[in-house]
Amino acid sequence: MSELIILGCIVGLLSGFFGVGGGTILVPLLLLLGYETKVAIGISVTQMLFSSVYGSYLNNKKGTLDVAIVIVVGIGGFIGGLLSGFITSSVNDEILEVIFLSFAIFALLRLFITTKEHHEQKEVSKILLFIIGFVIGAISMSIGVGGSIILVPILVGFLHVPLKKAVSAGLLFVVFSSLAGLISHTMSEDIDYMSGIIIGSVSLIGVYFGIVLKDIVDEVLQKRLLGSFYFLVVIYLINRIFLEV
Incomplete structure (x- = not known):
């Protein structure tokens, strides 16, 4: 029990500090x-x-949440x-860990790639948004x-x-996606609820x-710390998957 409480504090602290999903840290x-x-x-x-x-509630209070942007992609997710749950149950642990490693490498590389912002938002097909959400939801969960x-x-x-709207929408x-993931993994009996x-x-x-x-720490230092964390995750997973006997 005590280790779970400590783990929850660490995951929450790192998630709030780095602004990333808990899964990248927790798994x-x-x-x-x-x-x-x-x-x-x-x-x-x-x-x-x-x-x-909880995070979406805080974003809504700050006025940065635009539900219209995410409703279609959210339904797809x-x-x-x-x-x-079916995918996780059908694939062995080694393959799941390789997929997670690929995700961690992508997250690390994303820190060094600046996404260009545009002034005018595109009108995008709802079908395309649904497909994007569907694929990301299935793989990420x-x-x-x-x-x-x-x-x-x-x-x-x-x-x-706009970036702020995109972060809140994400x-x-x-x-x-996590609500659906919870339902699906429950059906596959993969969940330790407690x-x-x-x-x-x-x-x-x-x-x-x-x-x-x-809000206290310098943004450059924050980015370096996040990069260091992802780097350690990548090294750990490479060692776990390919080097441990």
Whole structure:
């Protein structure tokens, strides 16, 4: 119990400080503690529902949440997320870890790529938005991450959505996808509810203090610390997947 409370505080603090989904942080930490990959993914999906709902509430209070942007892509993410439990159950742990490693490498590279912002937002086909949401929801929920780090650059770089709106939309998208992921993983019996609820509840406290800390620390230092964290995750996963006997 005590280790879950400590883990929840750490995950929430890092999520709030770095502005990333808890899954990117939580899954490798759970693997490090000896949890099986599929159990770690199930716990992460549960925790994400807590943090994404809370974060979307805060964004709505600040007036940065535009529901209209994300409703179609969110529905696609929800339906895609419903497949995640089946995907996770059908794929062995090694392949899931390789997919997560690919995601972590992408997240690391994203830190060094500046997405160009545009002044005018594009009118985009709702069918295209649905397909984007469906694919991201299915893949991200299968490895226990929110998917916003993939969705936000698409919204900003290709659909010309303003960055602040895109970030808020990305977090609301996680509400849709994580709810579907929770349903799907429940049907596949991959969820350790008690651990997920404890970590998710405690992480909300960490998120608050992480956001406070984020406003104090220099943005350049914050980016370097986030890059260092992702680098450590990548090294750990490479060692776990390819070097451990």
